[in-house]
Amino acid sequence: MSGHGIAQVMTATKSGPLSGRAEVPGDKSISHRALIFGAMAVGETKITGLLEGQDVLDTASAMRAFGAEVVQHGAGAWSVHGVGVGGFREPDAVIDCGNSGTGVRLIMGCMATTAMTATFTGDASLRKRPMGRVTDPLSLFGTQAYGRKGGRLPMTVVGAANPVPVRYALPVASAQVKSAVLLAGLNAPGQTVVIEREPTRDHSERMLVGFGAELVVERTSEGNVITLTGQPELRPQVVAVPRDPSSAAFPVCAALIVEGSDIFVPGVSQNLTRNGIYITLVEMGADITFENPREEGGEPVADLRVRFSELRGIEVPPERAPSMIDEYPVLAVVAANAVGRTVMRGVKELRVKESDRIDAMARGLEACGVRVEEDEDTLIVHGMGAGGVPGGATCATHIDHRIAMAFMVAGMASQKPITIDDASPIATSFPLFEGLMTGLGAKLTKG
Numbered sequence: 001m002s003g004h005g006i007a008q009v010m011t012a013t014k015s016g017p018l019s020g021r022a023e024v025p026g027d028k029s030i031s032h033r034a035l036i037f038g039a040m041a042v043g044e045t046k047i048t049g050l051l052e053g054q055d056v057l058d059t060a061s062a063m064r065a066f067g068a069e070v071v072q073h074g075a076g077a078w079s080v081h082g083v084g085v086g087g088f089r090e091p092d093a094v095i096d097c098g099n100s101g102t103g104v105r106l107i108m109g110c111m112a113t114t115a116m117t118a119t120f121t122g123d124a125s126l127r128k129r130p131m132g133r134v135t136d137p138l139s140l141f142g143t144q145a146y147g148r149k150g151g152r153l154p155m156t157v158v159g160a161a162n163p164v165p166v167r168y169a170l171p172v173a174s175a176q177v178k179s180a181v182l183l184a185g186l187n188a189p190g191q192t193v194v195i196e197r198e199p200t201r202d203h204s205e206r207m208l209v210g211f212g213a214e215l216v217v218e219r220t221s222e223g224n225v226i227t228l229t230g231q232p233e234l235r236p237q238v239v240a241v242p243r244d245p246s247s248a249a250f251p252v253c254a255a256l257i258v259e260g261s262d263i264f265v266p267g268v269s270q271n272l273t274r275n276g277i278y279i280t281l282v283e284m285g286a287d288i289t290f291e292n293p294r295e296e297g298g299e300p301v302a303d304l305r306v307r308f309s310e311l312r313g314i315e316v317p318p319e320r321a322p323s324m325i326d327e328y329p330v331l332a333v334v335a336a337n338a339v340g341r342t343v344m345r346g347v348k349e350l351r352v353k354e355s356d357r358i359d360a361m362a363r364g365l366e367a368c369g370v371r372v373e374e375d376e377d378t379l380i381v382h383g384m385g386a387g388g389v390p391g392g393a394t395c396a397t398h399i400d401h402r403i404a405m406a407f408m409v410a411g412m413a414s415q416k417p418i419t420i421d422d423a424s425p426i427a428t429s430f431p432l433f434e435g436l437m438t439g440l441g442a443k444l445t446k447g
Contacts, residue, residue: 010404010423010434012411013443014391017260017308020440022251026051026076026241027269028429029175029203030299032059032102034239036110037211038080039068040087040186041234047078049241055100055428062107065091066118076241085234086187090116094154097122099354099399099428102176104153105134109180112143113163113187121154125354125399125425131155133172134180140166141184165190165230169222172349173322175200175273178226182208182215188230197223200322201273206298210237242269242299246326247430249277250405251440253330255306256286257337257413259386263440265304267296276324277331278304284311284338311338313383318346325349328379329406332361335381336370336389337413348377354425355398364407367393368418392416401425405433412442 026049036059038045050056052075060070060078067089069081083089088111095118097104104120108131111118121127132151139145142160147153165188168181178194182204185192205226208215214229248268255261270278270293282288287307294301313335324331328347335342350357358379362372369390371382391414397404404420411418423446426433434444 007422008424009419009421009447010408011417011419011445012408013417014414015258015412015442017262018255018258018440018442019262022263022265022436022440024243024247024251024265024268024436025053025430025432027244028053028055028246029102029201030241031056032106033203033207034241035059035063035070035080036106036183037207037234038236039063039066039082040085040110041082041211041236042084043082043236045080045082045236045239047080047239047241049076050078051241051244051429052076053427053429053431054098055103058096058098058100059103059107062095062097062103065093065095066111082236085231086114088114088116091118094119094121097126099123099126099425101126101129101354105131105176105180106183108134108138108157109183111159112138112157112184113141114159115161116159117156119154119156123399127153130352133174133177137166137168137177137181138184140168141188143184163188165192167193169195170197173198173200175204179204182226182228185228185230186213186232190230192228192230194226195222195224198319198322199224199273201271210298211235240296242296242301243267245269245274245277248304249327249330250409250430250433251437252288252304252306253334254409254412254437254442256281256309256311257334257386259308261308263306265306267301268304270300270302273323276320277327280316280320280324280331281334283314284334285309286311310386313338313340313342315343316345321346321349326402329357329361329402330409332365332379332381333406333410335383336365336410337386338383339385340383342381342383344379346377347379351376353400355400355403357400357403360396360398360400360403361406364393364395367395368410368414387413387415389414390416391418394419394421397422397425399425401428401430405430408444
């Protein structure tokens, strides 16, 4: 059973060459932030290219519940009439964040330093994910949180009536935790400082500066030291959301492993904190060209031309993990179609995503005839060469959109079809996945 309703079985069958133009959706991380920062600004923020997946729609609903006026004007075109920093009203009902860890953690941050109480919940997958990594630093501001055992949802958060600024060193590389602390710091007096030893995606910092916050990033021996001056008046913006590099990874990886493929993927974000998957694929021998590099919405983007490639296994450096943490499931599929062994270290964060992604990929690939090794922080895939994966299995998605899409990509190149037990979570981040992939020539069937 899906977290959003009846499970949808889907099967991918070996495809002929994929070809055409893959118009992937807007970036999910930036879409969440555009809605949240727009709600905290004074005036009307206009957004184009917003991802209209369920995760982002749940964040839009949450911003309405906190008092912002959020309106859809057309496909990807939205406006947010914000209420200003500290201007949120107490919601009348429980805030349901669906499947989105990003949504719930950032929203907790943006209300944590306002004197109000809000209760959060989510689907079965989100209710298993730990929230202590966010509520612990938020407590330093004076915020209180009461949840289930292990710091899990449902959870009630009581905002600090008299917040104090904090200095916080991230114990794990997490853009969600960093962003939650910075959002809380907006309504605290003085300067809030976040220290990250390893750089993580920097969309929050870029967007905060764009909305008029006083924020400085200094690179030191400790890592990145991010200093935010609290209680600004954020100015509304026009936000053009670039295309999501995490979503683009699925058609890109499919084209690389389906013999004869040649596709074009326009306008994909090439933010240096998000492009680790593309660096890794090129190291494996991928034929990817990055055309027409430019800037859109304050983010670097490029058009990608991708052709089928004979790939080789590599060692992926652990320090690259933060820049590609969501792409390891589909990378594991690519690795299974490469020659030799691909070693992915420093990936323990995958254990606490929408599912335990290391375990989910290992069990699914093994069922498809691929040899896999794992420990708490490592995934090793023994490649079988182009078209060498036997397939023929039904793989569990664990209500995880990226696991679902990864195994559908695997089935496009495997000798026998691969089935997933539930495709419905795909709608949380990539609602057009099935149509886009079949438009390129993939063979996907439901039921």
